[in-house]
Amino acid sequence: MRSDRGILLAIVIAIFLPSEALAADLDGARMGLGWALPFAGMLFSIALFPLVAPHFWEHHQGKIALAWAGLALVSLVFSAGVSTTSHALVHTLLLEYIPFILLLLALFTVAGGIAVRGNLHGSPVVNTMLLAVGTLLASLIGTTGASMVMIRPVLRANDDRRRNVHIVVFFIFLVSNIGGSLTPLGDPPLFLGFLRGVDFFWTTTHLLPQTALVVGLLLTLFFVIDTFLYRKDGHSPPDPTPDDPLRVSGGVNFVLMGVIIGALLFSAMVNLGSVEVFGTTIELRNVVRDAVMLGVVFGSLAWTSSSDHDANGFSWAPMVEVAKLFAGIFVTIIPVIAMLNAGKSGAFAPLVSIVTHSDGTPNHAAYFWMTGLLSSFLDNAPTYLVFFELAGGDAKNLMTSGALTLAAISAGAVFMGANTYIGNAPNFMVYAIARKSGVKMPSFFGYLAWAVAFLLPIFAVVTLIFFL
Template identity: 70%
Template sequence: MYRALGLALGAILLLMPEAASAAELDGRTLGFAWALPFAGILLSIALFPLVAPHVWEHHHGKIAALWGVLVLLPMALILGPSTALGALAHTALLEYIPFILLLLALFTVAGGILVRGNIHGAPVTNTVLLAIGTVLASFIGTTGASMVMIRPVMRANDDRRHNVHVIVFFIFLVSNIGGSLTPLGDPPLFLGFLRGVDFFWTTTHLLPETLFASVLLLAVFFAFDAYLYRKEGRIKPDPTPDKPVRITGGINFLLIFVIIGAILMSATVDLGRVTVLGTEVELANALRDAIMVGVTIVSLALTPKENREENGFNWGPIEEVAKLFAGIFITIIPVLAMLKAGSEGVFAPLVALVSNPDGSPNNAAYFWLTGGLSSFLDNAPTYLVFFELAGGDPQHLMTDMALTLAAVSAGAVFMGANSYIGNAPNFMVYAIARQGGVKMPSFFGYLVWSGLILLPTFLLLTLLFFRG
C-alpha cells in the first residue's frame, strides 16, 4: 500500500548500525523546512478533494506516502538512521497503531447497528433525533453516530420540502460537537488519551461547554424547523412506508462496552513493559490494541450481513483514514519536536501568539487558533500541535492548565463543524444526503450556514468559558 514509504524504511534499516540506539529529536536544531511536509499533507487533504477529486480518489495513499518519505529520508541522511527509525517506531507503536485500531473497531461496530422503520420528521421528532445522535457520538464516535443516524433522519424528512437545514444541523451536532465527552468521540481526544489525558477528564471538563453549545444549537434548530414546518405543511406524500422503528445488531452495543473496558484497563492496569526498536511499549496497551482487533472480528462474525448492506457499509472510509494518517503521523514528528522546544524553536512566534503579556496562556487564542485550523485541516494533528504548544505535559495540562487543555480540546472538536472538510464524517454525511436527493449547499454555501450559526455560538462560548 505504501511502496515508497516501505522503500524509505528499508533504506533506514540498511543505513542503521546494528547496535545503534534511537536518539531523540532535538527540536531546537530543526529549521522551518522540516515542517513543510506536514503543511503539504494537510493542504493536500484540504484542497485535492475540491480541485482534483478523481486524482485524490485514486492516489491519496501515494500522495500521503510521498509526504512521509520527504520526512523520513532526510531525517535518516541528515540526523542519522537510528534517529529516524526511533522516531518512526515511537510514533507507530505508541500513537498510530492504537489510534487506527480504535477507529477500525468503532467503525465496524457502528456499521453493524441498523435502525429500521420510519417516523415523521416533525420539529419535536427531529430535535429528539439530533439530540440522540449528539449523545451517541461520544460513545461510538462522530463517524459511527453519523453513519447510524443519518439514514433514519433522512427517511423521517423525505416528505419535507425544506430538509437541507436538518442535515446541516446534523453535521454541526452529531458529526462534531457531540463527540467531545470521551476519547471515543473524536480522534483528537483519543490522541490526548494516548498522550496521558485521563479517560474521563474530557467528560468532566468539557461537559459545561458541550451542554451549552448543544442545547443552544438544538433550540435554534427547533425554532427554525418549527417555522419551516408551519410554513410548508405536508405538500407531498411520504415516500417511505410507515413501519415500526426497530434497532438490530444488538451485539454491537455490548462490543462498545468491551471497547470502553479495554481502554479503561489500559489506563489503570500495569502488566509490564517491553522495548521494541528503542520504544517502550506497555503490555496493557498492547492487550488493549489486540482487543480492538478481536472486537472487529466478533462484530463482523455475529452481525447479520444485511445490516451492513442496508447501512451502505464498506471499507473505503477506514482505508482512506489509515493511509492518510500514516502520512500525517510521520510528517508531524519534526513539528512536534519543534513545538516542544517552545521559545527556543522556530515556532517561538506562535508561542507568543497564544501567550498573554505576563506569560500566562491566552485560552481564547488557543480555542480560536486550534478551531480555526481544525475548520479546514484535520483536527487530530491540529490538536497535537497545540497540545505540544501548551507544554505537552498531560499532568500539568489536566490540573494547572485545565482551562487551556479544555480550550484546545473544544476548539479541535467543535470547530471541525465549520466546513465540510473540518472532520471526516462531515463529507460522508454530505455525500449520503446528496445521494438521497437532499439539495445540500455547496462548499461555500455551507460556510455561510456555519458562519451565521456556529461562529456566534463560539463567540458566546469564548465569553462564557475561555476568557481566562
C-alpha cells in the same frame, strides 16, 4: 552528476535547517520552518484535493501521503541519521498510529453493524429528538459511527419535506462534531490526548459545561427554524417512505461497544509491566487493549448479519482511506512535534507568542480559536496534537494546572471541526449521503456561511463565559 547531487543535498539541508544538520537526536530548536513543509503539504492535500481534483485524489491519495511521508523521513535520515530516524518512526507507529487506527477500526466496525430501520414522521419535535439522540451517541460510538447510524433515519423521516437542507446542516454541527466532545471515543483528537496520558473521563467532566451550552443553543435554534419551515412548507404527499415503527438490529454491537470502553479503562488503570521493542518502551496493558480492539472487530464481523451491514451501506473503503492518510500525518508530524517542544527557542516562537500573554501565562481564548480555526480547514486530530504540544505536551500538568488550556484546545478541535465540510471526516461523508438521497446540499462556501451565521456567534459566547 555527483556535483549536482551535492548541490541538491545542500539546498535541502539549507531549507530544512537554519544552520547545520542535526546531531544525535531531533533538536527542534535547530530546525527551520522548512521541516513543517511535509506536514503542511499533507494537510493541505487532504483539504484541497477532494474539492479541486476529486477523481485524482480518490485514485492516488495513498501515493500522495507516501510522497509527503517519504520527504519527511529522507530529510530526517540525512540530518539525524538512520538510527535516530528509525527510533522516532518506530516510537510513532507503535505508541500512537497503531493504537489510534485500531480504535477507529473497532468503532467503525461496531457502528457499521448497528442498523436502524423503519421511519418516523419528520416533525420538529421528532427531528430535534433524533438530533439529540445522535449527539449523545457521538461520544459513545464516535462521530463517524453516530453519523452513519443516524443519518439515514433522519433523511427517511424528512424525505417528503420541501426544504430539508437545514436538518442535515445541523446534523453535521451536532452529531458529526460537537456531540463527540465528552469521551476519547467521540472524536479522534480526544483519543490522541488519551494516548498522550489524558484520563478517559477528563473530557467528560471538563467539557460538559461547554458542550451542554453549545448543544442546548443549537438544538433550540434548530427547533425554532424547523418549526417555522415545517409550518410554512408542510409535507408533500405522497411520502416515499411511509411512517413505520423504528427497529434497531445488530444489538450485539452495543455489547462490543462496552468491551471497547472496558479495554480503554483497563489500559488506563492496570499496570502489567512493559517490554522494549526496537528501543521503544511498550506497556503490556496497551498491548492487551489493542488486542481487544482486534477481537472486537472480528467478533462484530462474525456476529453481525450481512443485512445489517447492507442497511448501513457498510464498506471498508472509508477505513482504508483513513489508515493511509493518517499514516502520512503521523510520520510528517514527527519533526513538527520536535519543533513545538522547543517552545520559544524554536521556529514556532511566533505561534507561542499568539497563545501566550505577555506575563507568560496561556491565552485560553487564543488556544480555543487558533485550534478551532485550523481544525476548520485542516484535520482536527493533528491540529489538536500541534497545540497540545505547544501547551507543553505534559498530560499530568495540563489536566491539573493547565486544565483550562487543555479544555480550550479540546473544545476548539472538536467544536470547530463543524465549521467546514473538511474539518472532520464524517462531515463530507454525511454530505455525500445526503446529496445521493436528493437533498440539495450547499456548496463548500454555502455551508461555511451556515457555520458563520450559527456556530461562530455561539463559539463567541463560549469564549466569553469559559475562556476569558
